[in-house]
Amino acid sequence: MSANQHSLNLSVSKPNTVAPTVKAIRASRATGRVTIVDVARAAGVSSMTVSRALKTPERVQQDAHERIAAAIKQLGYVPNKAASILASARSQVIGVLVPSLTNTVFIDTLSGIRDYLAQAGYQFLIGETGYSREQERQLISTYLAHAPDGFLLSSADQCEMLRQQLNGGDIPAVSMFDLGKSKNAMSVGFSQTKAGYAVAQHLIERGYRRPGLMSAQLDPRMMKRRDGFRKGLADAGRDPNIEVMLPLPTTVDMGAQLLGRLLQQYPDCDAVFCCNDDLALGALFECQRRGIKVPQQMAIAGFNDLSWAACATPSITTVITPRYDIGHKAAQMLIQQLNGETIAKARLDLGFQLAVREST
Amino acid sequence: MSANQHSLNLSVSKPNTVAPTVKAIRASRATGRVTIVDVARAAGVSSMTVSRALKTPERVQQDAHERIAAAIKQLGYVPNKAASILASARSQVIGVLVPSLTNTVFIDTLSGIRDYLAQAGYQFLIGETGYSREQERQLISTYLAHAPDGFLLSSADQCEMLRQQLNGGDIPAVSMFDLGKSKNAMSVGFSQTKAGYAVAQHLIERGYRRPGLMSAQLDPRMMKRRDGFRKGLADAGRDPNIEVMLPLPTTVDMGAQLLGRLLQQYPDCDAVFCCNDDLALGALFECQRRGIKVPQQMAIAGFNDLSWAACATPSITTVITPRYDIGHKAAQMLIQQLNGETIAKARLDLGFQLAVREST
DNA sequence: CTGAAAGCGCTTACAG
DNA sequence: CTGAAAGCGCTTACAG
16 A cells, blocks of 8 residues: 555656655654665565565565665665664674774784674674773673673683673673683683793794893783793793883883883893884884894894884894784684584684794 | 562562572563663662663652662663664764774874763774775765764765765764865864975975985875975975885885885985885885985985884984874864854864974 | 653564 | 564653
8 A cells, every 4th residue: 555655656756766755754753764664665565574685685575675675775774773783682793892902913903803793794892991900891881781792802801800790691702812711711812921932942042141021011911921931031041030121001112211221230131022012113223222233232022023023124033923813713703602603612722923033 | 569569579588689689580581681670670760760860860869869779780780772772863872984993093093082982971883994985885884774973084085975875864974184175064184285295395494405205005195295295395496206106005014115116216316205104114124224324315204203203213204193183173073063062163273293303 | 850651663473 | 475563671752
């Protein structure tokens, strides 16, 4: 009936021009939105059929499909996500929490997450915790209100906090970077400790006698790198106590400052492991400023292999970390879990790789 | 009635321990969620009063407020955003589109946006367009489904595209970086052209005779910097055609490569304007590699003042851009618009600043 | 300051 | 392959 009426309208006024109809529809509703009911009416079907045409096209007849597609286009229909979430109790939204957005490392991880989630049809909300537990707690609360289907978190702490705030409700989460202690909790990452150990070994093999360490930020992962590095030195019978650390953000400038302190406190230090590449770049600049030859007078190793490390002068030895893959695989694992698929390895170690270059 | 019944339950079983009640509630619903109705029942009020206690606490009596707060805590109630959006037709969500997330520039802008929106009680969805119009179109469509209250876009193109896809519906948008041509369309940014011009002027004042330009990416803003730079050279009677450009992503390594090309094609070039700091850093490394003294044999100027520019050796002359403020002010302008406040200047020029350092 | 009713725009589950 | 009914969990607008 209403379908007939509609096609009548069309032929009486202007065929193929439904612009006035759109206006009329908008005006007829308090919200001014074109809804699935409008599309259904225009296509001469029920709203359920429109819904099916959108989600499971194979369950809708060809000609109905075409009329619906035409109606959607003419009316400029956009499905209302809020209504869909409310009715289906699935949001297709994933909450993602990272410590910092100014750190390239996490941006790369987000790229991995985005690439996987986009093709899987999920959106995500990005939260920046600033390495603060209070921020974490608040963000989880805020995100919970969006009824996310799952979480991608970047520390074991966050998983614990999530569980508390869930209060019995059950939303799956994968933790990134750190590998979980339990084999059941889902996690994707690599061993920071082993990576730090590998750097120490490398410097010793190269013949440096007094390798030191510089670090800022001092978040748990930095400290694990340090632990590994110190163990590597100790295992080789070297002094593990040559180090300068500041609990401030890691910046290139901070790297320059820390190199100054290191040389002041340990004048015989001949190599330095910078706990990330920003610090390493600052250290390199400071050496250049002081006329200290790298690596002849001071070797420099970094961490993460940021874009400049390979093309600096001299190129910087560093640890290549699988941060894109961490995001990608973590997202994959989460979606598999949501789809009820079996997960091969809930604790996925992606490893790391030492890139030996001119600076050591 | 139900309130009485409830307090009866409490005193009969365990006072102050409603954990079993939470379980019962979850079990009693298909979705397993605690709703505003459950809270209302537990507090002995209507759901409207709970809603008010959450949104406009000043309109709810003290003691009702306290009982509601207690019930929320005990039941672990989290408001369902989807239901709220659907009922109120306001999502408190802003769609943000930037060209790239791997570029620090946009991350800084996002920080500004986040800082403003967070305190204003808004969430945001971040989309990365990869400088592609097709991606833009898709992202806008996807975001439209989330019924955003507004958009923060990073090009005039995007505003146009949004208007098309809106099909008459009306969602306010502010464009960032580029200043709008019309004074009515909201925009926050600065003049890329003037900034490029200023760099040219500076190099000429310093006495460089054959300044050149290197650029990659070649997006519209890069091209405006170039236009300004060329005009500056031409106005000073210099050759504006010393330039190397590649339509590939800007990376540090690309800067090194472009410097090689520049020297090959224009051996007498004595200064270079790198269209961003990544390229400048690569150019500096390449000069160091070749033993070319900066600035004596080759002056280098960058763009954006990324963190390393000030502490490189030599420190790099660059243009300080107000990218944090662009995000912050754009978000502010958008929210003001949403609140129906009057906007002082719809076209907000935040300017830029030339930082003269050792490299020129 | 508080509440009962209606509705937001979808989807689920049940019929046919 | 298609549809009528009921419901998701809030808020708006109207009463009191």
